[in-house]
Amino acid sequence: MIPMLLYAQDEVGHVSDELIEEIARRVGVTPLQVNEVLTYYSMLHRKPLGKYHVQICTNISCLLWDADKLWEQACHKLGIGHKEATGDGQISLEEVECIGACSWAPAVQVNYDFHHFVTSEKLDQLLDGLRKKQ
Amino acid sequence: MLYNEPSPLETRVLSRRFGMPNSASIDTYLATDGYKAFLKARGMKPEEIIEEVKISNLRGRGGAGFPTGMKWSFVPRNSPKPKYIVVNADESEPGTCKDRLLMEYDPHQLIEGVLIAALSVDAHAGWIYIRGEYRYLIEIMDKALNEAYHKGWLGKNIQGTGFDFDLYTHSGAGAYECGEESALLESLEGKRGIPRIRPPFPAVVGAFQCPTILNNVETYCAVPAIIRDGGKAFADLGVPKAGGTKLTCLTGHVNKPGVYELTLGFPVMKMINEVGGGVRNGKKLKAFIPGGSSCPILTGEECQDATMDYDSMAARKSMLGSGGVVVMDEDTCMVKAALRIMRFYAHESCGWCIPCREGTTWLRKILTRFHEGQGTRSDIDLIGDLSKNMLGRTFCPLGDAAALPTISIVEKFRQEFEDHLNGRPCPFEHAGHMVTV
Ligand SMILES: Cc1cc2nc3c(=O)[nH]c(=O)nc-3n(C[C@H](O)[C@H](O)[C@H](O)COP(=O)(O)O)c2cc1C
Numbered sequence: 215m216i217p218m219l220l221y222a223q224d225e226v227g228h229v230s231d232e233l234i235e236e237i238a239r240r241v242g243v244t245p246l247q248v249n250e251v252l253t254y255y256s257m258l259h260r261k262p263l264g265k266y267h268v269q270i271c272t273n274i275s276c277l278l279w280d281a282d283k284l285w286e287q288a289c290h291k292l293g294i295g296h297k298e299a300t301g302d303g304q305i306s307l308e309e310v311e312c313i314g315a316c317s318w319a320p321a322v323q324v325n326y327d328f329h330h331f332v333t334s335e336k337l338d339q340l341l342d343g344l345r346k347k348q
Numbered sequence: 349m350l351y352n353e354p355s356p357l358e359t360r361v362l363s364r365r366f367g368m369p370n371s372a373s374i375d376t377y378l379a380t381d382g383y384k385a386f387l388k389a390r391g392m393k394p395e396e397i398i399e400e401v402k403i404s405n406l407r408g409r410g411g412a413g414f415p416t417g418m419k420w421s422f423v424p425r426n427s428p429k430p431k432y433i434v435v436n437a438d439e440s441e442p443g444t445c446k447d448r449l450l451m452e453y454d455p456h457q458l459i460e461g462v463l464i465a466a467l468s469v470d471a472h473a474g475w476i477y478i479r480g481e482y483r484y485l486i487e488i489m490d491k492a493l494n495e496a497y498h499k500g501w502l503g504k505n506i507q508g509t510g511f512d513f514d515l516y517t518h519s520g521a522g523a524y525e526c527g528e529e530s531a532l533l534e535s536l537e538g539k540r541g542i543p544r545i546r547p548p549f550p551a552v553v554g555a556f557q558c559p560t561i562l563n564n565v566e567t568y569c570a571v572p573a574i575i576r577d578g579g580k581a582f583a584d585l586g587v588p589k590a591g592g593t594k595l596t597c598l599t600g601h602v603n604k605p606g607v608y609e610l611t612l613g614f615p616v617m618k619m620i621n622e623v624g625g626g627v628r629n630g631k632k633l634k635a636f637i638p639g640g641s642s643c644p645i646l647t648g649e650e651c652q653d654a655t656m657d658y659d660s661m662a663a664r665k666s667m668l669g670s671g672g673v674v675v676m677d678e679d680t681c682m683v684k685a686a687l688r689i690m691r692f693y694a695h696e697s698c699g700w701c702i703p704c705r706e707g708t709t710w711l712r713k714i715l716t717r718f719h720e721g722q723g724t725r726s727d728i729d730l731i732g733d734l735s736k737n738m739l740g741r742t743f744c745p746l747g748d749a750a751a752l753p754t755i756s757i758v759e760k761f762r763q764e765f766e767d768h769l770n771g772r773p774c775p776f777e778h779a780g781h782m783v784t785v
């Protein structure tokens with residue numbers, strides 16, 4: 215059921231009520247049971263995120279390469295905070311735990327794409343690019 | 349393209365195909381001794397396979413270091429139930445990024461390791477549980493599985509040997525706790541990742557109530573070499589009670605961070621100075637985490653004669669852990685490090701046990717206060733006491749994983765906590781502060 219929820223979310227953008235109903239029907243459980251499971255997992259979202267979900271790791275290995283400063287920079291630049299999206303729905307931000315890129319820190323993930331050795335300049339360019347990207 | 353330059357000090361057994369052209373393809377794999385170990389194992393008795401793994405002194409690479417051969421021998425082979433093989437590819441221990449490379453560059457090595465494990469307990473199906481963030485790896489693994497099915501290395505009657513095996517990938521969806529073996533099995537069954545009470549252990553009652561072998565990616569990846577070259581050759585690479593090599597993720601303040609395959613027993617200082625090119629900017633080594641944020645921290649002095657193996661780390665009251673080495677230079681604020689580590693555990697606690705759920709949240713709050721200069725002298729002891737009260741009082745080891753590093757930081761770097769007292773700003777902070785806590 216967990217991969218089903220995640221892959222469905224990728225299609226729809228978030229886990230909507232209709233999606234819960236549909237998955238409950240297919241798996242043969244109640245919508246409440248689906249809801250109970252999905253609230254446990256940090257990658258599953260009940261509310262829409264931005265088209266580009268920017269996830270900045272600030273866990274220990276990234277922190278030692280000043281990931282906390284990158285996080286502040288991104289919040290400041292976009293004018294949004296943790297798990298918030300820009301007004302046009304283009305970009306959302308999330309401060310995440312270790313994403314398994316610790317030796318190439320600091321690391322950022324945009325949707326499923328990894329960015330390694332992120333500097334302040336690279337982050338700036340990345341965000342500018344996402345603002346314009348279709 | 350590799351993520352980092354290899355080091356000449358590496359001993360490349362599991363990573364020997366890294367960097368080869370098309371290293372992930374089955375053709376490259378077959379052209380470089382691939383699947384030979386499976387055919388050899390097919391000619392061996394199950395007990396002989398397990399004996400070879402025991403001789404190799406292979407210990408689990410997921411963090412706990414349990415002897416792999418012994419774990420496999422616990423599976424009741426005569427049980428009428430089906431037996432399953434589960435691969436733990438949840439890789440979420442902060443500091444760890446090695447399983448990723450094993451799957452990206454050499455997915456067939458993992459498949460072959462799983463097949464050999466299956467032969468040893470007569471299993472016919474298995475899953476690779478991959479963390480949700482590693483979507484591109486799920487795609488790489490699925491492609492490799494397809495190739496293997498297509499060329500007759502998975503499915504019915506593998507290579508005419510009469511052995512059947514099906515292997516599937518399964519995605520996680522963001523939960524550190526799902527790396528814990530019993531929580532992983534719950535998640536695999538479509539539930540919240542709340543651990544199970546043990547015993548019974550997964551070897552006896554695992555996936556879908558059936559006997560199950562559950563190991564880390566790197567553990568399975570070591571198996572083809574063990575069967576191909578013999579357990580003794582693998583054992584000889586390491587130290588007496590721990591054989592082989594370990595993929596070590598050098599992270600933090602080193603000049604050349606990266607993943608390197610080093611023999612067990614590799615000296616810590618040689619690893620930092622020669623493999624990692626020394627501490628960044630010529631600074632001094634202040635602190636060292638041997639294998640992921642769950643391990644008690646060592647001071648620079650404690651590292652001087654330490655080696656990267658289970659016994660050397662145990663003698664220093666730490667653990668070899670998962671291979672996620674974190675190097676901290678003299679400018680690192682240890683209060684901030686303790687806070688960031690605790691924030692992680694507070695976020696990831698599944699909430700089942702009160703000491704873990706409340707303890708991690710409380711500690712996070714105290715450490716936050718402390719880092720902002722609002723702590724009191726009695727808070728220093730409170731941090732230690734609270735952590736000690738979590739030890740051994742929880743259903744899974746996450747509670748201990750949160751407490752142990754914290755206790756070690758307070759004990760070994762008490763002065764830094766004192767320096768944060770009386771409303772003084774963090775002495776290490778040049779600009780900015782932690783925004784969200
Ligand atoms: C909170 C927690 C998280 C864990 N995360 C992982 C993980 O991401 N990958 C892993 O292989 N083992 C992880 N483990 C260890 C597993 O429970 C288990 O010991 C391991 O997968 C067994 O395989 P091994 O013997 O090959 O190491 C974790 C343990 C705990 C308590």
Ligand code: SF4
Pocket residue numbers: 525543696697698699700701702704705742743744745746747748
């Ligand atoms: S120790 Fe923490 S993570 Fe483990 S079962 Fe208890 S509450 Fe859950």
Ligand code: FES
Pocket residue numbers: 271272273274275276277311312313314315316319321442443444
């Ligand atoms: S700590 Fe940031 S990716 Fe591991």
